[in-house]
Amino acid sequence: MTRLLPLALLAGLVALPLALGANPYLLNALIVTGILTIGAMSLNLLLGFTGQLSLGHIAFFGIGAYVSALTSLGFDVELGFGLRAVHEPWPPVVGFLLATVAAGACGYLIGRLSFRVRGAYFVIVTISFAEVVRLVALNWVELTQGPLALTNIPAFTLGLPGLGFWTLKSKLQNYYLVLAVGTLCYLLIARLVHSRFGRAMRGLKENESLALSVGINATRTLTVAAVISAAMAGAAGSLYAHYLRIIDPDVFLFATTVTMVIMVVAGGKGTLMGPVVGGLIFGLLPVALRPVMAPEAQWIVYGLVLIVILFVLPRGIVPGMAARLGRRPARSAPVLEASPAVPQ
């Protein structure tokens, strides 16, 4: 049953545009939801599987968006000391790859910097990092146009030499692109979690001293998880930039990180399907709430739902539903069995 759920959901999502017809409003909501869900999946890799909460996740997303946009737009920047960086536009696909690499590199730096201390420190370092990056995007006007935004970002072009190229301009094309990248990320995370590396991650989360004693390198494992997570968020940011085709420093809003966290926690952190289910619910909630309430009131509902879920389903919707259906999801089974040395 739980095995079939992802396949059924994928089939449903592939068929959905046929059922909706070409409703641009709903398609737009679905695309943005899909992009945020990829962000939520990447956040879950850290929060759910290693237990480290990155509250600056939007930084990786935003860096991905800006790197991809600048790669495909080109730039000409004075660096000082008579140095000058000039870049001719490259295709968006290259931007996508560079976005992934750049965000992953930032994930490496943040991981190296803060996993020496972890816990609350990691939370605050990630927030700080996001804020610094936002201020750079706002103030380095020569490169980023600051609050004026980067405009005319080209749409994705896919294709092979000899077979022709498609420019993905329509919403329908972008929908399937996001769905494809999302599915790829899902499969990658699933592979990773079931690998030796995934067991090391979960071992560290459940019982760090025991994990260390069997030879798991904590800092290395967490840093690798941070790199993969950040790279995935960067990929999502690149999709966002080439879909909207305009980005400004507001892409770094703390509220977007909070949305991703709510998606993960509500859906079920540490499960593969959790962020997807949470992402679909909370991504599409504004569509359902829009006719009845103002945006501020929607945020109040968001906050209330987060608190209620922590009260009622502390492990999230997916594990909660699985327990109700009489099956524990395989993901939640402890990988290391040990009683705590000191009873709490």
Place this chain on the structure above:
Amino acid sequence: MDELIQHLVNALILGGTYALLGIGLTLIFGIMNVVNFTHGALYTVGAYVMYLTVAALGLNFFLALPVAILGGLVLGAVIEVALLRPFRGSDIDTTMLVMIGAGIILQSGTLWTFGGVAKAIPSPFPEAPLQIGMVSVSWLRLFVLGAALALIALTYALINRTKLGLAMRAAFQDSDTAALMGVDVRRIYTATFALGSSLAAAAGALLGPVYVVFPQMGGLAELKAFAIVILGGLGNVTGAAIGGFILALAEELGAGYVSSGYRDAMGFLIIIAVLLCRPTGLFAKAERIG
């Protein structure tokens, strides 16, 4: 030289309110092990209570300040009893997420009630600043510094000279042993959260008249409070007090001599530098964390 002195004076005045913010946050973290994401919202609430009592009700400016502090105290106690007490014993991530939810509700609630337009709080002080040589300070800012220092002194007296403070320090060192010695730890937690919240509200009420009041003002204040707390070491009250002044100094000098656009980045650069060199904070020695 005059410019430097002016920056130092500005930093001193800003530092007082930063210290208030940091002390409130570090108390809550040290004693309760809760990363308080409602701190910024309480700062905003303090400023709006000040605005309501002065501008809307027409109450005296000096009476409105205690009203704002009391508002923070009551709201903090309500949040603790309603949202933190049921999660006692949960891990730090869970309480952090509950606080994020509560912070969103408070901030959006303020936006919904008062709208997004910034409001000014009228102050009873003369417009003309106090001029000493080339250095000028507004009377309002001098009052803000005085009030902040008085509140810091009061907090210190409360922690070090009263029975409640003794119980708080006991709960900070070891809550289980404190409970065995007859300390009602549940009550201490409520008192701690209320105290920390009232300090945040006081900082908002003091800086509200200096700048303007708007619903999102707490976001940046909260991030700065985190920076101050990391600078001083998590749970270190004296560290947070000094950290407040250091952050204010870094911001003033950064804005004055580097670039005013990066003023708000200073705190985060400090966090990153501190974590690179002294991960437990600048003043960590005898005090225990959590």
